[in-house]
Amino acid sequence: MFTAVPANGGCGTLTVPEKRSVPNGRTIDSRSRPLPAEAATPRPDPIVWLAGGPGDDGLTEIGFVVEGS
Numbered sequence: 001m002f003t004a005v006p007a008n009g010g011c012g013t014l015t016v017p018e019k020r021s022v023p024n025g026r027t028i029d030s031r032s033r034p035l036p037a038e039a040a041t042p043r044p045d046p047i048v049w050l051a052g053g054p055g056d057d058g059l060t061e062i063g064f065v066v067e068g069s
Contacts, residue, residue, distance in 0.1 A: 011033045018026040037043075051061055 011031045014030045014032055015027050016030065017023050018028050049061065051057060
């Protein structure tokens with residue numbers, strides 16, 4: 001389940017099962033933040049940035065791959 005992102009441009013939350021084999025078991029909340037495309041005619045496919053390990057912060061690391069951030 002995805003919680004809508006606030007109008008002020010904050011983060012949303014994606015809730016997924018901790019174990020896919022136990023869909024009604026414990027869940028994990030993953031925060032996400034969509035950034036709008038800057039192109040006049042943006043492509044429909046998104047870029048998804050996933051941080052690579054414990055302690056990584058994908059919300060601040062995205063600036064390394066998005067021009068102008």
